[in-house]
Amino acid sequence: MSMTTRAMLAGAILCASSFSGAAIADTAPSADMQAVNTACRADAEMAGCGQEVVGKGMLKCMGSYKKAHQDFKFSPACRGALKQMKAEISADAQDVNSACRADAEVTGCGQEVVGGGLLKCMGSYKRAHREFRFSAACRDAMKQMKQDRNAGR
Structure with a gap:
């Protein structure tokens, strides 16, 4: 998995779980995260990351191992689960980027974009400007991203 992919996955998960300006504060694992935890368990064990889970260090740990051991290959099941999770995160991120563009301005x-500081930036603004209200479209997109993350599609 490339550094960009890991960064996008980890960044999106961390940003989504740390944003307190909207309804994205839950940390319950999504179906996709659970699928990665399950499909990548043997890979994580081999990489010395057996106690880690997605959102709590697994991707970073496995990425570091992969970087240090260029010949290490993720199992097909793990690659598939990571690809599915990335697709879900990417689709939700695009929806939020689009729906929240005016709010971001x-x-x-x-x-900024989701995974690159948008949620953190808007959350900071919201905390400093309590009277500010996100648009309905932006709130809906963020709510959908949270639901997808927590329940899978």
């Missing part, structure tokens, strides 16, 4: 976060 208002909050001074117009250059």
